[in-house]
Amino acid sequence: MPDIDNFVQMAYVSNPLREPILRSAIQALQFPSGSRGLDAGCGIGLQTLLLAEATGPAGHITGLDLSPEFLDRAEEMVENAGLSERISFREGDVNRLPFDDDTFDWAWSVDCVGYAPIEPLPLVKELARVVKPGGSVAILACSSEKLLPGYPLLEARLNATSSGIRPFVKGKKPESHFLRALGWLRDAGLEEPTVRTIAGDAYAPLTDDLRSALIALFQMRWPEVESELTQEDWAEYQRLCLPESPDFILNHPDYYAFFTYSMFHGKVAK
Numbered sequence: 673m674p675d676i677d678n679f680v681q682m683a684y685v686s687n688p689l690r691e692p693i694l695r696s697a698i699q700a701l702q703f704p705s706g707s708r709g710l711d712a713g714c715g716i717g718l719q720t721l722l723l724a725e726a727t728g729p730a731g732h733i734t735g736l737d738l739s740p741e742f743l744d745r746a747e748e749m750v751e752n753a754g755l756s757e758r759i760s761f762r763e764g765d766v767n768r769l770p771f772d773d774d775t776f777d778w779a780w781s782v783d784c785v786g787y788a789p790i791e792p793l794p795l796v797k798e799l800a801r802v803v804k805p806g807g808s809v810a811i812l813a814c815s816s817e818k819l820l821p822g823y824p825l826l827e828a829r830l831n832a833t834s835s836g837i838r839p840f841v842k843g844k845k846p847e848s849h850f851l852r853a854l855g856w857l858r859d860a861g862l863e864e865p866t867v868r869t870i871a872g873d874a875y876a877p878l879t880d881d882l883r884s885a886l887i888a889l890f891q892m893r894w895p896e897v898e899s900e901l902t903q904e905d906w907a908e909y910q911r912l913c914l915p916e917s918p919d920f921i922l923n924h925p926d927y928y929a930f931f932t933y934s935m936f937h938g939k940v941a942k
């Protein structure tokens with residue numbers, strides 16, 4: 673399963689960029705110790721582990737994903753971390769959650785809601801359905817980044833390609849864009865909708881981990897862009913963004929990048 677292996681590899685390698693941001697998000701949410709939470713679209717369980725740490729030995733987290741292969745990896749990681757008692761995984765669809773109403777104290781979902789072809793509003797309603805009255809629903813996704821300091825035009829053109837605007841797709845309704853998620857929370861009947869922007873950064877001299885994470889991020893952000901770029905921009909992309917290039921931008925002594933996650937949060941009516 674080459675695609676699964678590639679996804680898993682990219683998820684691990686890029687994690688040093690995401691983990692500090694997602695730890696800050698978890699800290700901000702202050703999930704009660706001993707609470708029961710849902711990690712919807714948990715992938716290989718990278719945040720499921722962080723959530724279990726946050727809720728302590730009496731807490732319990734359920735990670736749900738459509739992909740049995742990702743769940744296998746997640747289970748392996750949790751077993752290695754010795755946290756199998758506090759975490760369980762369930763194969764399922766976020767659009768039809770296999771849980772009764774009011775099962776969890778809170779629900780959390782990262783880089784899943786807002787990704788085509790998932791329709792955001794039904795999904796947010798599903799998350800709200802399985803959370804107890806007064807509990808919280810948090811949805812997060814990567815919302816911006818600046819990765820090519822000194823080359824704003826090239827970066828803007830890369831970000832205007834079909835890959836660059838993902839998970840948004842051309843022709844989609846503006847209301848379906850992740851940055852409009854306050855409306856999804858409101859329409860799902862959640863109270864006190866809020867949003868918080870959490871930033872991360874990386875700058876020279878880069879550690880080996882951050883360098884590998886940024887290389888993976890370049891590959892994930894801008895795959896298959898050649899056909900949508902001019903020859904000149906494609907040449908500039910190869911010069912700056914390929915590790916084998918002598919001008920690879922991560923080698924620059926002044927390299928600096930930042931990226932943000934947006935965390936939308938609401939409460940289930942009491």
Ligand SMILES: C[S@@+](CC[C@H](N)C(=O)[O-])C[C@H]1O[C@@H](n2cnc3c(N)ncnc32)[C@H](O)[C@@H]1O
Pocket residue numbers: 683712713714715716717718719736737738739742764765766767781782783784790
């Ligand atoms: C970009 S990954 C994010 C994984 C994880 N939340 C993270 O941030 O590392 C998106 C995840 O959503 C899962 N997914 C996509 N559609 C889904 C659906 N309808 N129901 C459940 N999971 C879904 C995918 O299998 C994948 O694991």
